[in-house]
Amino acid sequence: MNKKNEDELIKEVKEIFSGHLEQQGFRKTPERYAILEEIYRRSDHFDAEALYIHMKNQNYRVSRATVYNTLDLLVNCDLVKKHQFGKNLAQYEKSYGYKQHDHLICLDCGDVLEFCDPRIHQIKSMMGEVLKFKVIGHSLNLYGHCHGACSRTQNPGSGEQEPKKETMS
Amino acid sequence: MNKKNEDELIKEVKEIFSGHLEQQGFRKTPERYAILEEIYRRSDHFDAEALYIHMKNQNYRVSRATVYNTLDLLVNCDLVKKHQFGKNLAQYEKSYGYKQHDHLICLDCGDVLEFCDPRIHQIKSMMGEVLKFKVIGHSLNLYGHCHGACSRTQNPGSGEQEPKKETMS
DNA sequence: TTGTGTGCAAAAGCTTTGCATGTTG
DNA sequence: CAACATGCAAAGCTTTTGCACACAA
Numbered sequence: 001m002n003k004k005n006e007d008e009l010i011k012e013v014k015e016i017f018s019g020h021l022e023q024q025g026f027r028k029t030p031e032r033y034a035i036l037e038e039i040y041r042r043s044d045h046f047d048a049e050a051l052y053i054h055m056k057n058q059n060y061r062v063s064r065a066t067v068y069n070t071l072d073l074l075v076n077c078d079l080v081k082k083h084q085f086g087k088n089l090a091q092y093e094k095s096y097g098y099k100q101h102d103h104l105i106c107l108d109c110g111d112v113l114e115f116c117d118p119r120i121h122q123i124k125s126m127m128g129e130v131l132k133f134k135v136i137g138h139s140l141n142l143y144g145h146c147h148g149a150c151s152r153t154q155n156p157g158s159g160e161q162e163p164k165k166e167t168m169s
Numbered sequence: 170m171n172k173k174n175e176d177e178l179i180k181e182v183k184e185i186f187s188g189h190l191e192q193q194g195f196r197k198t199p200e201r202y203a204i205l206e207e208i209y210r211r212s213d214h215f216d217a218e219a220l221y222i223h224m225k226n227q228n229y230r231v232s233r234a235t236v237y238n239t240l241d242l243l244v245n246c247d248l249v250k251k252h253q254f255g256k257n258l259a260q261y262e263k264s265y266g267y268k269q270h271d272h273l274i275c276l277d278c279g280d281v282l283e284f285c286d287p288r289i290h291q292i293k294s295m296m297g298e299v300l301k302f303k304v305i306g307h308s309l310n311l312y313g314h315c316h317g318a319c320s321r322t323q324n325p326g327s328g329e330q331e332p333k334k335e336t337m338s
Numbered sequence: 339t340t341g342t343g344t345g346c347a348a349a350a351g352c353t354t355t356g357c358a359t360g361t362t363g
Numbered sequence: 364c365a366a367c368a369t370g371c372a373a374a375g376c377t378t379t380t381g382c383a384c385a386c387a388a
Contacts, residue, residue, distance in 0.1 A: 196362050196363075197362075198361080199361095233352095233353080233354095234354080237352095237353065237354075
């Protein structure tokens with residue numbers, strides 16, 4: 001995505017966020033918009049701490065509390081999706097403008113691929129009907145080994161991955 | 170399942186566990202067998218702390234460290250499955266003798282239903298092929314609201330559940 | 339001006355680790 | 364008897380909370 005499109009996307013999600021904040025009676029603080037913007041300038045998946053460090057490195061003055069608070073707001077607005085890829089560490093990703101997808105996680109290198117499959121939709125509606133459940137969301141993760149560049153075996157036999165740590169400058 | 174079948178099942182899993190311990194050069198300690206047995210006498214899903222408390226209540230002298238250690242061993246043996254149902258709290262369930270299934274979690278009451286759908290198998294093989302990935306496992310959770318007895322709304326709008334705490338006597 | 343949001347630090351909750359002791363092979 | 368497993372408690376890590384101050388409405 002080029003710079004122009006990225007700026008337009010960010011403008012768009014900020015407007016959506018504004019709407020939700022107004023509608024729910026929350027205040028529009030600069031920190032909230034700054035966090036939203038950073039998320040939409042970042043790529044792929046990240047955890048709360050990485051986002052916090054990233055904000056700090058950009059010389060924003062934010063606290064972890066605000067990062068977590070804002071992430072919650074954004075998840076409730078559907079602007080951000082929250083995942084658990086098998087570790088006790090929540091992973092997030094921007095979700096506006098991206099079509100629904102699921103994840104394939106490499107147990108060796110922790111890489112995350114995305115894929116779409118319409119059958120998951122069918123399963124959701126069918127199971128909701130059969131089990132008398134109103135299904136509103138799902139999470140599907142496939143775990144395995146990529147045949148690619150990743151040759152190192154970090155946790156043989158275990159089902160875990162190593163998060164890439166970002167360091168504070 | 171009646172008592173006789175339960176005892177037979179437990180005998181069977183203990184033998185399987187023994188085989189894995191031998192094969193991997195680990196020791197056969199009474200604690201490991203006690204934990205395995207308690208898991209297979211329990212029903213459904215539980216977390217490590219609940220299992221620990223349960224063992225304590227049965228007057229076993231075990232530590233949390235051993236509970237976590239043994240759970241890891243059992244997961245690696247495929248005698249126990251580990252899940253994350255959207256919270257930072259691992260849930261476990263016995264898996265030997267039960268057919269593969271996925272989960273439907275009520276966001277209001279935290280209840281967990283199980284279901285099977287062959288399509289998930291198709292998705293796994295197809296995605297593995299398409300994305301050049303050797304898929305060895307998956308986790309599919311559907312989230313929603315049960316129309317049943319559960320009327321309380323614990324975390325409206327959030328995607329979380331409340332674990333049932335077991336107390337020490 | 340009023341009350342919500344923030345930063346900071348401490349606390350909480352789940353899991354792992356270190357160390358002395360116990361027990362398996 | 365030597366090495367590994369255990370119990371216990373402390374530490375580690377992610378996330379939440381309390382409190383005083385700042386700032387949006």
